[in-house]
Amino acid sequence: MKFFRLDSSIRVEDSVTRALADLVEAEWTRAHPDAEFVRRDLGRRPLPAIWPAAAAGLTIAPDARTDEQRVAAALAAELTDEFLAADAYLIAVPMYNFGVPQQVRHWIDLIITDPRADDVNLPIVPGRPAVLVEATGGGYSPGTPREGWDHLTPYLHRILGDVWGLDVLTVRAELTAADTNPAMTHLRPLARQTLAEARTTAQDHARTVAERLRGVPSDQPAAEFGTRLSAATR
Structure with missing residues (x-):
């Protein structure tokens, strides 16, 4: 069993x-103590800004690429390798400036330059389970002043679910800036409530995925079993 955490x-x-x-x-480790975790921390270690070189190299024969294009293609292959090898996924993304952090968008863009992932009409990990963790400093729910300003969730669900084929369960905490923003003092009780609910949801979703993975036959990799697992639990 192999988990990928971003x-x-x-x-x-x-x-x-x-x-x-x-x-x-913690829930996954408790349920599958022998599982391997593959980690990619884009906050502490952002990827080098080489997506333009990777994209430019797509239309050039490998032996005609520049050194920079070859390095970019190798990094894209490394990212795709570790992504494809996992049986389940944990993707943690905060909202920055109403959208996806640039380091996450760069990771996605690089993977899509790999030949195994460049056809966005062909899911690369169909049916495999994922927990998407999000946090927003403000509130963007229906009825709030900034309803419609959330450009994080729709994009990630398009890429992770519709393009790559993951079966995504979402955990979301809002109003996380309330404790540090004086203008949001009146929202602090609601912020604490939403965070407590997010913690419960995170554990519930983790247990759901762990239970699904328990149904994988011992002689079959979970990644290969993903599509039938997904169909059986919907």
Whole structure:
């Protein structure tokens, strides 16, 4: 069994997405103590800005590529290798400036330059389970002043679910800036409530995925069993 965990918060201490992801990981470790975790931390170690070189190299024969294009293609292959090898996924992403952090978008863009992932009409990990952890400093739910400003969730669900084929369960904490923003003082009780609900949801989703993976035959990799697992639990 192999789990893939992606962190992307630029904060190490007091990161809500990291803390919620830790809850998911703890549940998975409890259920599958022998499982391997493959980690990619884009917040602490952002990828080099070489997507333009990777994209430019797509239309050039490998032996005609520049050194930079070859390095970019090799990194894209490495990212795709570790992504394809997992049986389940934990993706932790905070909202920055109403959308996806640039380090996450760069990771996605690089994977899509790999020949195994460049056809966005052909899912690369169909049916495999994923927990998506999100955190937003403000509130973007229906009826709030900034309803419709959330450009994080729709994009990630398009890529992770519709393009790559993951079966995504989402954990979301809102109003995480309330404790530090004086203008949001009146929202602090609601922020604590939504965080407590997110913690419960994180653990529930983690248990759901762990239970699904228990149904994988011992002689068959979970990744190969993903499509039938997904169909059986919907």
